[in-house]
Amino acid sequence: MDPAFRASDLPACRIAIAGLGLMGGSLAMALRGKCQALWGIDPDPATRDMAVKWGIVDAASAEAGELLAQADLLILAAPVQAILEWLERLPGLIPGELMILDLGSTKVEITTAMETLPVRFDILGGHPMCGKEKSTLAHAEATLYQGAQFAFTPLKQTSWKLRRLAEDIARAVGAIPLWIDPQTHDTWAAFTSHLPFLIANALAYITPQETSPLVGPGFRSTTRLAGSSLAMMTGILATNRENVMASLSRLEQHLAVLETCLQDEDWPGLMSYLAAGAEQRAAVIEEHTMSES
Secondary structure, X not given: OOHHHOOOOHHHOEEEEEOOOHHHHHHHHHHOOOOOEEEEEOOOHHHHHHHHHOOOOOEEEOOOHHHHHHOOEEEEOOOHHHHHHHHHHHHHHOOOOEEEEEOOOOOHHHHHHHOOOOOOEEEEEEEEOOOOOOOOHHHOOOOOOOOOEEEEEEOOOOOHHHHHHHXXXXXXXXXXXXXXXXXXXXXXXXXXXXXXXXXXXXXHHHOOHHHHHHOOHHHHHHOHHHHOOHHHHHHHHHHXXXXXXXXXXXXXXXXXXXXXXXXXXXXXXXXXXXXXXXXHHHHHHHHHHHHHO
């Protein structure tokens, strides 16, 4: 049978989402009515109450045991360090089989931890390339995943059933499945996600407060990521430290070249480097757009 016409397992799937913040809450909103049951697990009482009151999930709990005993799939939508803690606790929480997908922003440490789980767990790493600098359920929206690349990092023991289900979930929320190995994911994400946060934060840090009358769209857009959750970003940077340091080193080298052009009043050289940067951005965006089609 043509894979494009196969029956989806998603309508019969019972899904538990651990972490009802921006990513988990938005995913739940987008999956409403597309799976058999949808449950939320979150330590915050106000978040759980909001999720049930707004009809985002069928039920919510601070405890994982009862919900996971009924679930077919657990989606870990917590910060990276919390996902690692979940993976450590799971064998003691669930005696039976369970499919597991995570949404963590780094993949090598998470997939390495997944590989230590008992064989009764069917495991897959994931990272949707979308989000906001606001990380709570109050900022969640059903359209967050639409048009976004949803990276999946399979392991040797990842079943074809879970692979197909992951693709079904991505398409159900309007995302584009992208299969990639964990190492490549973390190398690329350092440039496209983690370094931009450091740049935004550094620019905000060095900007004198008295300059505020001249703040415009450029400053606002460039520093937007500085408002991201610091606890979340610290965990991301800690679990992708080497790749982030390598990308930061390349940036420092290029900034030194631009500084030299300015010091030497080398305007043709400066123009050449600036033009190359603009061309590289256009090429990256064009390649990204082609991968979406």
